[in-house]
Amino acid sequence: MGITMLKENIIKELEGFKTENRFRTIKTNDKSLYNFSSNDYLGLANDKSLSQKFYENYTFDNYKLSSSSSRLIDGSYQTVMRLEKKVEEIYGKPCLVFNSGFDANSSVIETFFDKNSLIITDRLNHASIYDGCINSNAKVLRYNHLDVDALEKLLKKYSKTHDDILVVTESIYSMDGDCADLKKICALKDEYNFTLMVDEAHSYGVYNYGIAYNEKLIDKIDFLIIPLGKAGASVGAYVICDEIYKNYLINKSRKFIYSTALPPVNNLWNLFILENLTLFHDKIEKLKDLVNFSLTTLKKANIETSSTSHIISIIIGDNLKTINLSEALKEKGYLIYPIKEPTVPKDTARLRISLTANMKKEDLDAFFKILKAEMKKLGVM
Ligand SMILES: Cc1ncc(COP(=O)(O)O)c(C=O)c1O
Structure with missing residues (x-):
């Protein structure tokens, strides 16, 4: 198809969006x-006295506004290493910082799962989770929003034929404001063999270190994703997982390897928020x-x-x-x-x-x- 034809189609599609009021x-x-x-x-993002306190506490060197490199080359500044260590101290598992929640979600899924995997996802999961599913080429099954019984039915049926199953859920849902029953989902792990990924974008901060942390479920969750652009008042995301998975991401995640790392100043702010969260x-x-x-x-x-x-x-x-x-x-x-x-x-x-x-x-x-x-x-x- 030539570029003119393509443009015509684009115009038509955009006109369609207008007609449908979207x-x-x-x-x-x-x-x-x-x-x-x-x-x-x-x-917190709008709290002037908080940012004032942050700026007063740090020296100019720490303020670097660009890391000028990916993490694997020259972008692993002390700040991000300290931040990952602090997350590990709190959650009891290693952490890898990603540049965004979108990157973290899609990357974890596309790095670890492939055409032989089965991904079972809550129907209303975020677009970044869907992108990861598509990029992985895995078979994808969706269960009705928050319906743990429906999830269990799928696990019962497919765990006989699939030995590489990922279940993905969020905790608080962004567009519905309701909450998945993380305890029940984690309890399914006692019966079925699957990997569990949980996205806490809308609960980090609001529920302190998150719902999974409060409910002592960190050990049951293979990939805990904490995007920081909401109550975290910042940017980036923590991927909290076992050391072996962290090493694999460092070696295989294209979004981690081939992208300039977040500026040190942002990671310093992430550390500041994390250290002060209980306050x-x-x-x-x-x-x-x-x-x-x-x-x-x-x-x-x-x-x-x-x-x-x-x-x-x-x-x-x-x-x-x-x-x-x-x-x-x-x-x-x-x-x-x-x-x-x-x-x-x-x-x-x-x-x-x-x-x-x-x-x-x-x-x-x-x-x-x-x-x-x-x-x-x-x-x-
Ligand atoms: C549930 C959920 N996960 C992930 C993301 C993406 O995070 P980020 O904005 O850091 O890319 C969002 C929205 O931004 C979200 O609502």
């Missing part, structure tokens, strides 16, 4: 809006309180949600109605992105409300009243 654009948001679309759940206890408790308050208020207002966490998803269904609701709320001073396919399944467009620790109950109360009024006006409740 054409994406990028813009800088109005910072004066009350922000319900941030993943800075503990408010943010009041923020964690405050967020918990806001979650309880919000879920109770929504219930009283008859606004439906299946969320049980700091991420509250209100499913509207239709793309245009969801966009209109988001726009109406913007007019009232609130930033809440409409989430549409392919980020979520078709016909489940939604408002995704992120709560953060620096919000106030009275603001949330006022917002939920406005939300209800606007939902009624638009005929979506």
